[in-house]
Amino acid sequence: MTPLPPVHDLTDPTSEFSTGVERALAATGYLFNSANSARYVADVLQSVNLVATTVARTTAPFTGATPAELRARVAAVDLDTPLADTTAALAELEPIYLRDAVYFHDSRYAAHLNCPVVIPALAGEAVLSAINSSLDTWDQSAGATMIERRLIDWTAERLGLGPDSDGVFTSGGTQSNLQAMLIARNHAVSRLRLDPDAAGKRLPALLDTLRIFTSEASHFSISKSASMLGLGYDAVVSIPTDADRRMDTTALAAELAICQAEGLVPMAIVATAGTTDFGSIDPLRELAALSRAYGSWFHVDAAYGGGLAVSNRHRHLIDGVELADSVTIDFHKTFFQPVSSSAILVRHGATLGHVTYYADYLNPESAARADIPNQVDKSIQTTRRFDALKLWLTLRTMGAEGIGALLDEVIDLAARAGGLLAADEDFELAADPALSTLVFRYKPACMDDDEADDINPRIRAAVFASGEAVVAGTKVDGRHYLKFTLLNANTTLGDLRAIIDLLRRTGASLRAATALSGSAVSTSAVSGGAA
Numbered sequence: 152m153t154p155l156p157p158v159h160d161l162t163d164p165t166s167e168f169s170t171g172v173e174r175a176l177a178a179t180g181y182l183f184n185s186a187n188s189a190r191y192v193a194d195v196l197q198s199v200n201l202v203a204t205t206v207a208r209t210t211a212p213f214t215g216a217t218p219a220e221l222r223a224r225v226a227a228v229d230l231d232t233p234l235a236d237t238t239a240a241l242a243e244l245e246p247i248y249l250r251d252a253v254y255f256h257d258s259r260y261a262a263h264l265n266c267p268v269v270i271p272a273l274a275g276e277a278v279l280s281a282i283n284s285s286l287d288t289w290d291q292s293a294g295a296t297m298i299e300r301r302l303i304d305w306t307a308e309r310l311g312l313g314p315d316s317d318g319v320f321t322s323g324g325t326q327s328n329l330q331a332m333l334i335a336r337n338h339a340v341s342r343l344r345l346d347p348d349a350a351g352k353r354l355p356a357l358l359d360t361l362r363i364f365t366s367e368a369s370h371f372s373i374s375k376s377a378s379m380l381g382l383g384y385d386a387v388v389s390i391p392t393d394a395d396r397r398m399d400t401t402a403l404a405a406e407l408a409i410c411q412a413e414g415l416v417p418m419a420i421v422a423t424a425g426t427t428d429f430g431s432i433d434p435l436r437e438l439a440a441l442s443r444a445y446g447s448w449f450h451v452d453a454a455y456g457g458g459l460a461v462s463n464r465h466r467h468l469i470d471g472v473e474l475a476d477s478v479t480i481d482f483h484k485t486f487f488q489p490v491s492s493s494a495i496l497v498r499h500g501a502t503l504g505h506v507t508y509y510a511d512y513l514n515p516e517s518a519a520r521a522d523i524p525n526q527v528d529k530s531i532q533t534t535r536r537f538d539a540l541k542l543w544l545t546l547r548t549m550g551a552e553g554i555g556a557l558l559d560e561v562i563d564l565a566a567r568a569g570g571l572l573a574a575d576e577d578f579e580l581a582a583d584p585a586l587s588t589l590v591f592r593y594k595p596a597c598m599d600d601d602e603a604d605d606i607n608p609r610i611r612a613a614v615f616a617s618g619e620a621v622v623a624g625t626k627v628d629g630r631h632y633l634k635f636t637l638l639n640a641n642t643t644l645g646d647l648r649a650i651i652d653l654l655r656r657t658g659a660s661l662r663a664a665t666a667l668s669g670s671a672v673s674t675s676a677v678s679g680g681a682a
Contacts, residue, residue, distance in 0.1 A: 448476050
């Protein structure tokens with residue numbers, strides 16, 4: 152016979168059960184609900200004021216704090232001993248996070264595809280975090296589902312994908328590209344199964360012949376997706392780029408012909424509308440034509456360049472995107488939204504069925520037959536934030552033209568800065584800017600490639616450690632370069648001149664130190680190393 156649980160004396164304040172009840176009652180005071188609305192307002196206002204105050208007094212994009220310094224500060228926090236209240240917790244947060252955060256809004260941050268964010272989107276972030284809708288099923292999201300769907304329709308219309316288009320919000324470009332490649336893979340496999348000899352084969356047996364074609368400048372997530380989908384990294388055929396860093400269509404046509412001759416299946420052609428380094432946009436119309444000719448899925452990774460859909464002056468740069476079977480777009484890049492906010496769009500909504508899985512406890516097939524709009528039917532995520540609200544409030548406040556104006560400004564800024572670097576004898580510009588990135592290196596006339604390779608990464612590291620500016624680095628044809636990624640419409644040409652001068656001074660200082668060190672070594676060798 153199963154023993155009955157012990158009877159607790161609720162009048163004994165020292166009992167373990169009574170203590171547990173007291174803790175639970177105390178903890179419920181932190182739950183967001185109508186009873187605790189005053190605490191919610193007070194605590195959130197404290198955090199908002201702290202951020203506003205910190206940003207107002209921040210005078211550089213970074214402090215130069217080292218990993219060791221921050222690791223030690225964070226490790227010193229005793230997570231098992233809570234503080235008195237939110238005020239104390241926020242005070243503790245300042246030295247371990249806010250003080251040494253990298254601030255993308257600063258005009259001397261010019262490194263990665265991180266944008267300063269617009270205030271209407273921050274208001275949306277506050278709302279969606281508190282209500283905490285989950286965009287997997289209708290009975291968890293209701294109106295949020297309809298707002299997301301309306302924004303997907305709006306985006307697809309801006310891209311020109313047609314009346315049958317659809318899509319879903321994702322966590323970012325990597326997930327969007329993964330879902331696009333998953334759909335392309337399953338689409339190709341479904342066609343392979345039309346062959347009676349392949350109809351009964353398991354999926355792994357059908358993957359070996361599938362190939363993805365993309366440029367050597369495309370995002371690494373394409374190769375990563377191929378690996379995760381069971382195709383392997385070697386299923387991705389890297390196509391060289393032309394002088395403008397765009398996919399070479401002649402080289403692609405040759406590789407497609409080889410693929411066909413060898414009995415392989417060109418599963419997908421992936422174009423990039425805004426490469427990470429150069430912002431280059433592949434020839435979309437020509438690539439679409441080749442995709443159709445070979446029966447390939449045509450995906451456009453417009454994570455960076457997708458913002459051109461609302462550009463007031465540069466929309467033509469992505470002409471041809473309307474021919475895609477699927478498109479990746481990152482709102483948290485060129486729509487100036489907080490992370491995360493991305494989407495995968497498809498020309499034919501029915502193709503999203505390639506990722507649909509019905510679970511009786513969540514999204515039964517009967518719900519789909521009843522036309523209940525469960526967004527998980529379209530997504531590879533289950534629990535998913537209502538990130539669409541940020542873009543919704545941005546559009547309702549600023550309008551598409553307001554977003555486009557911010558992007559147009561940074562594109563123009565990159566063109567002007569490119570002119571500065573091209574005319575500067577101490578720097579070498581790798582290519583004319585296509586969007587808002589600039590790839591260049593410090594290389595005075597007397598410097599050879601090997602010395603430039605040595606000094607440019609050191610310049611970047613020294614400038615980052617100084618906290619005065621943040622720039623990125625990359626490799627071009629095996630050589631080390633620096634990179635500006637410009638997404639801040641408040642950055643001026645004067646700001647960039649100051650960064651360029653800082654890079655120049657840092658380079659000159661490092662060269663002088665190297666020369667002095669070499670001289671000291673030579674002197675030491677001559678004197679036998681005597682002190």
